[in-house]
Every structure is written in structure tokens, then in C-alpha cells.
Amino acid sequence: MPKLKTKILSNYFGVDQAWTLDFYRGHGGYETAKKALTEMQPDEITEEVKTSGLRGRGGAGFPTGMKWGFLAKPEGKPRYLCINADESEPGTFKDRQIMEWDPHMLIEGVMISSYALGVHTAFIYIRGEFHLPEVHLSQAVAEAYAAGILGEDCMGTGYKLDVVVHRGAGAYICGDETALLESLEGKRGYPRLKPPFPAVEGLFGCPTIINNVESVANIPWIIANGGEAYKQFGTEKSPGTRLYGISGHVNKPGVYEEELGIPIMELINDRAGGIKGGKKLKAVIPGGSSTPVLLPEECEELTMCYEGVAAAGSMLGSGGLIVMDETTDMVKVLVNLLRFYSHESCGQCSPCREGTGWLYKTMKNLLAGLGESGEIEKIEDIASNMEMRTVCPLAAAATMPTRSYMKKFRGEFEAYLRQVEAGQATLV
Amino acid sequence: MKEYTPEQQQQFHAAVAKYPHKKAATLTCLWIAQEIDGYVSLEAMEYIAHILEIPVTAVYSVVGFYSMYNTSPVGKYHFQVCHTLSCELAGSEAVIEHLQKRLNIKPGETSEDGLFTLTRVECLASCGTAPMCQVNREYHENLTPETLDVLIDHLRQEAATHA
Numbered sequence: 001m002p003k004l005k006t007k008i009l010s011n012y013f014g015v016d017q018a019w020t021l022d023f024y025r026g027h028g029g030y031e032t033a034k035k036a037l038t039e040m041q042p043d044e045i046t047e048e049v050k051t052s053g054l055r056g057r058g059g060a061g062f063p064t065g066m067k068w069g070f071l072a073k074p075e076g077k078p079r080y081l082c083i084n085a086d087e088s089e090p091g092t093f094k095d096r097q098i099m100e101w102d103p104h105m106l107i108e109g110v111m112i113s114s115y116a117l118g119v120h121t122a123f124i125y126i127r128g129e130f131h132l133p134e135v136h137l138s139q140a141v142a143e144a145y146a147a148g149i150l151g152e153d154c155m156g157t158g159y160k161l162d163v164v165v166h167r168g169a170g171a172y173i174c175g176d177e178t179a180l181l182e183s184l185e186g187k188r189g190y191p192r193l194k195p196p197f198p199a200v201e202g203l204f205g206c207p208t209i210i211n212n213v214e215s216v217a218n219i220p221w222i223i224a225n226g227g228e229a230y231k232q233f234g235t236e237k238s239p240g241t242r243l244y245g246i247s248g249h250v251n252k253p254g255v256y257e258e259e260l261g262i263p264i265m266e267l268i269n270d271r272a273g274g275i276k277g278g279k280k281l282k283a284v285i286p287g288g289s290s291t292p293v294l295l296p297e298e299c300e301e302l303t304m305c306y307e308g309v310a311a312a313g314s315m316l317g318s319g320g321l322i323v324m325d326e327t328t329d330m331v332k333v334l335v336n337l338l339r340f341y342s343h344e345s346c347g348q349c350s351p352c353r354e355g356t357g358w359l360y361k362t363m364k365n366l367l368a369g370l371g372e373s374g375e376i377e378k379i380e381d382i383a384s385n386m387e388m389r390t391v392c393p394l395a396a397a398a399t400m401p402t403r404s405y406m407k408k409f410r411g412e413f414e415a416y417l418r419q420v421e422a423g424q425a426t427l428v
Numbered sequence: 429m430k431e432y433t434p435e436q437q438q439q440f441h442a443a444v445a446k447y448p449h450k451k452a453a454t455l456t457c458l459w460i461a462q463e464i465d466g467y468v469s470l471e472a473m474e475y476i477a478h479i480l481e482i483p484v485t486a487v488y489s490v491v492g493f494y495s496m497y498n499t500s501p502v503g504k505y506h507f508q509v510c511h512t513l514s515c516e517l518a519g520s521e522a523v524i525e526h527l528q529k530r531l532n533i534k535p536g537e538t539s540e541d542g543l544f545t546l547t548r549v550e551c552l553a554s555c556g557t558a559p560m561c562q563v564n565r566e567y568h569e570n571l572t573p574e575t576l577d578v579l580i581d582h583l584r585q586e587a588a589t590h591a
Contacts (some may be wrong), residue, residue, distance in 0.1 A: 080450075088511045090551040121448070128459075128496045129552050131565040164446050169455050172550070186454030186480070188493040247514040247555035254556045289513060289551075320555065322514055336513050340550050346493075383499055391521035 001133035001262050008221045008280075009214065010105075010234075010257040019136040021024050023144040024104035030149055032224040033111040035159040040223075045116035051227025056153060058175070058212030059083055059288065059317045061238075061306045070199040072207040073116055075164065080208040081119040082184065083216055085126040086175040094254060095213035097255050099126070099133035103140035103218075107163060109216035111154065112223055114161050117209055125139035128169040135317055138165050157220045169247060172344035176392050177210040179346065185313045190348045191392035214243055214267050234260035238305035238316075242261035246272040248323035249279065254347055260316075261305040268299075279325040279345035287317025290397030291335050293330075314404070330409040331416055332386030335363050335403060341398035352395040355386035359402060366416050376413055429478060430471035436464060440479055450480045458497055465538050467498035495549070503538045503545035505530070506582050508562040511548050514555035523559045524548065530580055543587055559563050 012018035012027070024030070036045055050065030052099070071079060076154025087095040098106055112123050126134050141163050142151040154161050166184055170172050172428065174183045178192035181203050207226030222230050231239045238260035244267055247253045260266065264286065268274065275281055281296045286304070292314040294302070302312050309316040325334065342356035359382055365371050383399040406413055432440070443456040455481065461472035468491055477484040498506075507527055509560045511520045524546075528534055531544045538545040554560040557569030568579060 087553045088551060091514055091555050093553045093555050096553055127553070129562060131562075131567065167456065167459060169458065169493070169497055171493065183453060183455065185449070185453040186490065187486075188489055191493065204452075245556055247558060249515050253558070285513075322517070322555070328517070332516075333513060336511075338517050340512050343550055346521070418564075 032220045036112045042116045048227045052222045052230035057214035072200045080203045081122040082210045083124040088172040091322040092318040101135045101136040109219040173346040235305045245320040249325040262304045282326045283324045285322040288320045291315040291317045334405045349390040351386045351389040429474040506545045508549040510552045512551035515558040517557035520559040
């Protein structure tokens with residue numbers, strides 16, 4: 001696949017001062033929002049987004065326009081838009097680039113989306129650890145208010161919109177949309193039972209749409225160029241481009257905007273410069289740490305679109321690839337991920353709270369050479385007692401990868417057990 | 429209950445005004461308290477509960493849930509080293525080891541002079557520039573023993589000049 005010529009999202013990544021209003025306006029910024037707010041009906045915008053086929057870039061891949069269509073519009077209740085900028089899935093570092101380099105693009109997307117949804121207060125929930133992205137985003141919001149772009153009368157269109165940047169305080173779970181709402185309401189980030197869905201009863205009990213940063217950053221381009229134009233990129237079921245984040249054992253880790261449907265090996269070998277030190281590829285996490293791991297042979301023909309990665313038994317998720325070379329100890333990898341999930345379980349549901357901790361301890365023992373025979377079966381048993389028994393998908397985010405590592409690298413796990421059986425265990 | 433200066437109180441009230449419901453300002457108010465004192469004291473929680481008109485336990489429960497609120501003082505420079513997968517693959521354990529040696533503290537500890545605290549943290553969304561750490565709020569990426577040494581020397585110097 002040739003390198004992407006028309007970039008939608010990353011045109012100004014790495015460009016000094018790209019985060020300022022002067023720069024953004026100098027490059028046509030906010031013209032689309034003005035056009036949308038004066039010349040288009042809200043429903044026309046939603047239709048255009050539906051036509052584009054844009055799918056949520058946070059991880060689940062739900063069609064954005066369809067999600068907007070679910071928003072309840074009862075009389076006498078405000079509606080809210082919440083932007084999920086809690087980017088916390090290990091391997092994912094793309095939304096950060098938008099907020100660092102081009103925050104006005106996000107704000108323009110928020111304006112157009114809010115107008116389409118009839119929203120007058122939008123919140124951007126940014127993870128507490130993000131400093132520079134928050135500084136640039138908050139400055140951009142302040143600039144937009146000072147210039148009359150946001151506020152009581154957005155750019156003289158008569159539309160009122162407030163944008164509030166809300167800083168989280170360190171909790172992976174707040175990337176879950178209902179946990180995010182709880183956190184925004186000033187509480188512990190405990191995911192909510194659904195239904196009611198946020199589109200009916202969300203923030204402060206009012207209809208709420210929650211969209212990922214990257215999804216909303218696409219909106220100005222889609223409205224400026226039309227939903228049909230967006231479909232020239234990507235595949236039929238996965239239109240558009242994506243910000244792929246590549247990390248791990250590659251020569252040029254980073255964020256690359258490419259079409260959906262790009263072969264995964266092209267991303268790894270061409271854009272990211274191949275495996276470091278000329279080593280062989282051993283495994284790839286295709287879409288953030290909770291997506292099942294893939295073997296090199298599964299990657300040979302794999303294209304990076306929702307349907308392509310699903311066909312290989314994994315998920316495109318957040319588009320964050322973690323690449324591992326032949327020297328990687330897969331038991332160690334799984335211990336690392338399980339530590340993460342057990343640390344981040346919110347504690348609300350016991351199968352997840354206890355299960356993630358149990359998985360982590362069991363796997364850590366195995367790595368330390370203390371695993372007993374039957375341990376692998378025990379891990380599978382714990383996993384199956386966690387799945388589908390909790391309010392949110394965090395438990396599955398831990399068990400899905402667990403199953404994939406244990407299935408695809410079974411020998412490595414068994415080798416640790418054999419050390420024990422042969423009496424060679426040494427404490428690590 | 430903690431007493432704040434009129435300017436500080438104004439900061440809290442401005443935060444509350446941004447939300448349709450007072451309680452929603454809990455996280456933001458806790459950030460303000462932490463920025464003033466370096467940590468969130470029980471007295472600060474009492475003040476926040478008072479202005480938000482919620483029970484102190486509601487504030488305390490929030491503090492306990494999130495990883496970034498410090499409930500006791502930390503060093504002037506808080507090294508938070510990411511040790512999740514991409515960072516581990518890129519050598520975060522060597523970073524922690526190097527910091528332990530240079531700062532003479534283990535993860536979870538604060539140096540005797542009160543300058544440094546070392547903490548292991550989970551993914552900071554900086555996987556493409558691993559290994560990395562956050563010192564207070566600043567990200568430091570693509571770390572090597574050399575860049576860490578430069579950073580530590582710089583911080584020591586900065587602390588000496590401002591002492």
C-alpha cells in the first residue's frame with residue numbers, strides 16, 4: 001500500500017506552534033464549524049457522519065453516526081457530549097498526539113458534534129497523567145473562548161457552547177464510558193450497569209454521548225469534504241484512516257496515520273522500520289494490550305481493519321500495536337499484563353477484583369518457578385469464572401489475552417512447570 | 429478543616445462554578461489542594477467536603493480510588509517510572525535500577541533530604557518513546573542512564589538554587 005497522501009488527522013503533528021489558534025486559523029481552521037453551524041441542519045450533520053461510516057476509534061469500533069442516532073431528546077433536560085481522552089490502554093498513545101499538536105482540530109470537532117446533537121455543554125475527560133496535552137488543550141479552549149469561537153454566541157452564529165476540560169486522577173477504568181461518567185460526577189470510577197444506556201441516561205441523569213478523541217477529530221474533515229469522500233479511504237466496512245501507534249521491538253516506534261486495511265507487516269516493516277537488531281518477529285499485539293496476541297504466521301496476510309483483525313481472532317481495538325522479537329519471554333509478558341489488570345480492576349465486582357489478582361499471583365509464581373502441575377488448567381478455570389460475570393469488560397480484557405498467550409505459547413508456560421517438576425526451580 | 433487564603437478559596441470556587449452540580453468538582457478540587465500542599469491532607473478533604481456540601485467520606489472515598497492523589501507528602505521531585513509492557517520491553521527495569529542506585533531509595537521510598545520519591549506506575553501512554561518516567565507532571569521519554577544522570581543533576585542543581 002502506498003504511503004497515505006491525504007492525511008486527515010496528522011498533518012501538523014510535530015509542527016511547532018500547530019497548537020495555537022493563529023496557526024489553526026491560518027490553515028482554514030474553524031471554517032467548517034462556521035459553515036456547519038450556519039448552513040447545515042443538525043440532522044444533516046449526523047447523516048453525513050453516518051454516510052462516512054466512521055467507526056469509534058476508542059476500541060469497540062461502533063459506528064459513530066449510529067451512536068449519535070440513539071441520543072434521547074426529552075424536553076426540558078440538557079444533553080451532554082463527553083470526549084473520552086482517558087487514553088490508558090497499554091500500547092496506545094495516539095489521542096495524546098492530537099491534543100498535543102492539534103487541539104483546535106478536536107475543539108472544532110466538538111463544536112460540530114455538539115451542534116449536531118443539540119448539546120450546549122461538552123466535557124473533555126483527559127487522563128490525569130497527561131500534562132503537555134492538557135496544557136495545550138486548555139490553552140486552546142481558553143483561546144477559543146477569548147476569540148468568541150466558544151461561549152454564549154459561537155462565532156456569531158447564535159449557538160451557545162461551553163467546553164470544560166476535566167482532569168482525571170489515575171484510573172484505567174475511567175476509559176470505560178460509564179466509569180468516565182461516574183468520575184465526571186465526582187465519584188469513584190465504577191462502571192454502571194446497562195441499561196439504561198448513556199444515550200438515554202448518562203451524565204447527571206441526562207442523555208449523553210461519549211466519543212473518543214480520534215473519532216471526533218475526524219468530524220471537521222468529514223463535514224468539510226463529505227461522508228462519501230471519507231469512504232475513499234479504508235475498506236468498505238472500515239472506512240477512513242487511523243492513527244496506528246507502534247511500540248516494542250521496532251526500529252522506529254511512533255504514531256503513523258494510514259488507511260484502515262493496511263497490511264500489518266507493512267506497518268511493522270516499512271513504517272516502523274522493522275524489528276530492532278535484525279531479529280525475528282515472535283508476536284504482535286494488534287490493538288492494545290487487551291486484544292489477543294498474534295503469531296507471525298497469523299500476521300502474514302493480515303490487514304489492519306476491524307473485519308481483518310477479527311477474522312484472525314483478535315481485535316483492531318485502539319490501534320496500538322506492541323511488537324515482540326524472538327528473545328521475548330511470553331510468560332514474563334503475560335505476568336506484566338496481568339499485573340496491570342489486577343492493579344486497574346476497580347474492585348466493584350468480585351469475579352474481576354479477585355480473579356485478576358489471582359491470575360497475576362498464579363502466573364507470577366509460575367514465572368518464579370513455583371508453579372505446581374495443574375496450574376495451567378487452574379488459570380483457565382479462573383478465567384472462565386471471570387468472563388460474563390461482571391458489570392464491565394475489564395475482566396474480559398484480562399482473560400482474553402491470557403487465553404491467547406497460553407494457547408499460542410503453551411510450550412513456554414509448560415517449560416516453566418517442567419523446571420519445577422525437575423526440581424530446577426530458582427527464585428527470580 | 430484547612431484554612432485557605434482568599435486567593436486559594438477563589439481557585440476552589442472557580443472550579444465549582446464550571447460544573448452543573450457541585451459534587452462533580454470533587455476531582456478538580458482535590459487537584460487544587462494537591463497543587464497547593466504537594467499532597468491531599470485530611471484537613472483539605474474536610475474543606476472540600478464543606479464547600480461541595482457532601483460528606484467527608486465521599487471525598488475520602490474518591491481520594492482512595494485514584495492513583496495520583498498523594499495522601500502523605502512526597503519528595504520535591506516525584507519519579508514515577510512506567511513499568512507496563514512497552515516500557516518493560518524497552519528496559520524500564522534498568523531505569524528503575526539506575527534510579528535506585530543514583531537516588532539511593534527503593535520504589536515507594538523518599539530520600540532522606542526530601543528531594544526524591546521513586547514510584548512504579550502503570551502505562552502512561554508514552555509507549556512509542558519508551559522507557560519513560562514522569563517527574564511530578566513532566567514526561568521524560570526515551571530514557572537512557574546518561575539522560576537520567578543529566579536529569580538528576582539538573583534537578584539537584586535546581587533544588588540547590590531555590591533552597
